[in-house]
Amino acid sequence: QPSEKAYEQTLSFLTHWLAFHILDHDRRMAKIVLFLKQGSRLEEAKLAADKAMNGAMMALIDTILSMYDFLTTQTLELMREVTRRQQVEQKLTLSKNVIDSTFESIFITDIDGKIIDINPSFSAYIGSDASQLIGRNIHQVKPDMFTRDKLNSIWQITSRDGHWSGEINTVNARGNNEAAWLTLSAIHDEHAHITNYVGVLSSASQLLQHQHLLEQQANHDALTGLPSRRLMHDRLQQAIKQSKRYDKTLAVCFLDLDGFKAVNDTFG
Secondary structure (H helix, E strand, O other): OOHHHHHHHHHHHHHHHHHHHHHHHHHHHHHHHHHHHOOOOHHHHHHHHHHHHOOHHHHHHHHHHHHHHHHHHHHHHHHHHHHHHHHHHHHHHHHHHHHHHOOOEEEEEEOOOEEEEEOHHHHHHHOOOHHHHOOOEHHHHOOOOOOHHHHHHHHHHHHHHOEEEEEEEEEOOOOOEEEEEEEEEEEEOOOOOEEEEEEEEEEHHHHHHHHHHHHHHHHEOOOOOOEOHHHHHHHHHHHHHHHHHOOOOOOOOOOOOOOHHHHHHHHO
8 A cells, every 4th residue: 555545544543442442441441340349240240341331432432533533634634734835845945046046037027017026137137136126017127128019019929829039129237238038938827817927038248248257267267367278278279270271380389387386286
């Protein structure tokens, strides 16, 4: 059987056994002792105890056992619900961390376009804190990007098709005009009704800056800013190809700095 079913049956058996032991066995023994004290013989006391335990007492035991079953089921269901909620909370936390750490600017609105959540990249792109943006309409936050006509058109297409994507012109936080790629998606509930819109904005200049930063970090020493061995190898390969293309001689000069390794190892 599945583990949860086995746990439930085991717990039910144990609670039945405990309740029956307390309510039936111990009480039956107590009645036998009372009849023995009154002068009855052992067999007579047992018969009298059995008779006394019939009727209302058995009904009471059945009632209490039913209560134990109900409490057992409710307790296990509560434990399962707590586990499910913990799993949902972990998933939500992971999703939130992914959204907050992504490079693209993300905003979430209600069905009327009012912002209900943003990620740090969107806040940096707009140049305003989340507290200043949440609660405002998206076309008020970025009027250059979402004019009233264009906003209505984008929202209509997204509502009809479920998503919209395309290039838009906007002004970044520094006041410069730039092209950006917007993807807008509709979020539906279990009844297929739209509840929210999610927008993902990719700035061309930000992507280029990020790419340039990655290239700078890969091709230059972080401390001195000097070209790295990787960049030297790339430039050497280009020079070799160029010398072959134009049939020219290529010279490579290697300079060694005496004692440099000891200085570098000592001072970093």
